[in-house]
Amino acid sequence: MKNEISIGLLGLGTVGSGVATILQQHQQDLRHKLGVQVTIKKVLIKDINKERLSSLDPSVFCTDIHELLNDPSLDIIVEVMGGIDGAKNAIEEALKAGKQVVTANKDVMAEYGHELLKLADEQKCDLFYEASVAGGIPIIRTLEDGLASDRISSLMGIVNGTTNFILTKMKKENMSYADALAEATALGYAESDPSADVDGLDAARKMVILSSLAFSTEVHLDDVLVRGMKEIRDGDLDMAADFGYTMKMIGSSKKDEDGIEVAVEPVFMANSHPLASVNNEYNAVYIHGDAVGETMLYGPGAGSLPTATSVVSDIIAACRNLLLEVNGKRVHSAQHERVMKPESKQFAKYFHRVLVTDEVGVLSKMTSIYGKHGASIQSVMQHPAQEEGKAELVLLTHRISRQQHLNVLGDLEGTASVISHYRIEGEESA
C-alpha cells in the first residue's frame, strides 16, 4: 500500500494556487480521509523568476512540461493551465504515461472530451473534470452518481457567472449593459476580452459537457444553438418584468423521443422558477429527471477557491481509486446514438417584440402571418414607440416550434421590423 501520493500541477494561476492552498491547509483532513500523505511534488510554471504568493517550496517549480509528464514518481497530473491545444496534449501524454488526470479545462473537455475519456478508458486511468463546469457546484458528480439511477429529461443552467452578473446589475440597479460589463471586469468576473462570455460560447461549451453526460451521448459544440447578449435591446428587461419573467442567459438541454436540443440564449424565465432568482455571479443547474422530478444545484460558478474545491475533490477521488487500485473503471462510452432534434420539433412559447407603422389593418396583417404558419398567439399588446407614427407590438405565442417561430419572424419583415425575440421558459414549474 502506498503511503504517499504525488501530484504534478500544470499551472499555478488562479485555480492552481487555490489547489495548492487547499491541499496544504487540509493535510490533516486528507490524511484522515485517505490514510496517506498527498504531496504536490512538481509544479509547471511559465516564468521561474516571477514571485509567487504560494507557500510551495521553490524546488518544486519547473518550466519544462515534459520533465513533469515524464516523471514516473507522479501519480496524478492536475491540469489547470488553461488553453486548448497545449492542455489537450498534456492530458493525452499524461494518460498515455498511465497517470491519473484531473482537469478544470472546459474548453478541452467540450472540444476533445469524448476522445480523451475514451483514451482514459483504454489506459485504465481516471480522467476527472468536475471543475470544468460551474466551479464550486458538484454537478458532474451529481449527474454521474447522485442521479445515476434516473433518466434525465431536461437540464437548464445558468453556467456563466459573468453574464448573470451583468443581467442582475441591469435588472436590479438599472445599469446599462456597458456599465454592468465594466463593473464585472473591475471585479474580475469578466475577462479583458469578454466575448466568449457575452456571446455565449463559454456557456455553450459547458452545455456540451453537461448534455453529453446527462444523456450519455456525444454532443458537439456545433450542435448548440447560441445567441449572445448582443440580442438584448433596451427595454427588453423591463418588458420581461412586466410579464412576470426575468431575463437570464440560459443553457438548456432537453431530450425526448425526437432527439436532443441544446441551446444557449437569453431567455424569459418565469419569476416563479428557481432559476429566476439566481443572481449576481452565481451559477445554478436545474435538472428534471423522470423519477426525481425537479432538483437544482446552486453555488459559485468560478473563483479560485470554489473551483479549486472541485479540483481537490477530484484529486481525492483519484487518490481513493489509486489506493484501491481501481482507477479507470468508469464506463464513459456513450450509451446512445447522437440524435439531434430538428427545429420543427423543438417546442416553446416565444416573446416577439416588433415595430410597426401605426395604421389601420396592421394588426390583422400581422396576425395573418402568424396564422399562415399555424403559430397560435396567446396575447398581443401595443406599446408606444419612440418614433413618430410607429407602434411597438409585443406578442406572446402559445407553444410553437422553433421552425414556426423563425418562419414567422422571417415573414414579418416588410410588415414589421423585429426588435427582439426570446424563448419563454419555466412556466410549467412549481
Add this chain to the structure above:
Amino acid sequence: MKNEISIGLLGLGTVGSGVATILQQHQQDLRHKLGVQVTIKKVLIKDINKERLSSLDPSVFCTDIHELLNDPSLDIIVEVMGGIDGAKNAIEEALKAGKQVVTANKDVMAEYGHELLKLADEQKCDLFYEASVAGGIPIIRTLEDGLASDRISSLMGIVNGTTNFILTKMKKENMSYADALAEATALGYAESDPSADVDGLDAARKMVILSSLAFSTEVHLDDVLVRGMKEIRDGDLDMAADFGYTMKMIGSSKKDEDGIEVAVEPVFMANSHPLASVNNEYNAVYIHGDAVGETMLYGPGAGSLPTATSVVSDIIAACRNLLLEVNGKRVHSAQHERVMKPESKQFAKYFHRVLVTDEVGVLSKMTSIYGKHGASIQSVMQHPAQEEGKAELVLLTHRISRQQHLNVLGDLEGTASVISHYRIEGEESA
C-alpha cells in the same frame, strides 16, 4: 467477475415499490453502467395475500426476514421497511452476514448511525444512506465527495417537506395552520399523526445525520435544540413579511472554534436568502464551506420515486464496489471530538414580540431589561394590540447570544408577556 448482483428488499411500501419500479425500468441503463444484471431476488412483505401493484414475480415475496437475511445469494440488502428497532436489527444482521446495505431510514441513522457505520467499517461492508435525508437531493454524497476537500462551517436546511408546505400555504394563501395541515394530509405530505413533522423531531434527526457527516463528529439527537411549529402565533408570518423575512422551519448546524450548535426551529429568514424562496413540499440544503463559499441543493424531500432515485443511486454505488471488490473502504470514524457550543456562545439576531400594558414608562422598563443583559436593541416598534389598554411591542436585537436572548425573555415576565420569539437568519448572504 460476477455477472449478476442480487438484491434483497426489506419492505415494499412507498419507497420500496419505487425502487422496484426504477430497477425494472432501467435494466438496460444499469447493464450499460455496470456491465451486469441487477436483480431483486427477495422482497420482505408483511402480508403475502395483499394484492401488489408492483410487477415483481410473486415468487420473490417472503414474510420471514431471516429467510432473506440468511440467504447467502443476496449481495445487497435494501432496508426500506421503516421503524426503528426491527430495521436496526436487520441492518446489523445484514452487515454481520457480510452483505452491503442501503437504507432510507433516517430514524435508525440518527439514532444508531455512528454504531452501524462502525460495524460496517469492521465488516468491510458498505452502508449507504443517501435517501435518509432529503429524498431526491444527493446531499450525503455531496458532503462526502463533492465537498470532500472543503471545511464546512455551516449548513442550513429546509429538510421537512410537510412543515415547509404548511408554511408556504399559510404565507401565500393566507391559510390557517389547521387548514394548511389538513391539505398537507389530504395530499399525502403529512402523516395521520403529523407530530414528528410539526414538532421538529423529523428535521432534528436529519440534522443529526448531516451535522455528523459535515463536521466529522458524533452529533446526537439530544444535542439538537428543537422548537416546533406550535411556537408560531397568529400574525407572526405577516410580521416576518413586514420586516423583509420569511418564516421557515430551519435546521441549522454551525461550527467554529467554540464548538458545534445544532437547532431546528421556526426562523425569520431574510427574503434575499435562497432558502426563503424554497416553497411547498420542496427541501433544500444550504452549505457554507470555507473554500467553496455558498452552495445550495434543492429538490423534492420525499415521495416514492425521488426517494427511490437516491436508494437506487446507492445500490449502483454498492454494485460498483462489489464488482471492484472494494466495499467498506470509506472511513466513517469521526475525525473530531464532539464539542457542543454553550448557549452563551451561540450568536444571532432575534425577533421578540411582547404584549405590554400601554402606559408611560413601559418602554424604558423594557429596554432597561435588555440593557441589564447587555442585549443591544436594533429597533423597537409599537403595534396596536387587540386587548384594550395593551400594546404590542416588536423588538429586533443586534447579534446577541442565545443565553442573553433567553435571559431577557425570562426577565421580561412581569413587565411584558412574550407572544413569540425567533432567531433571524440569512442576512449576511448575497
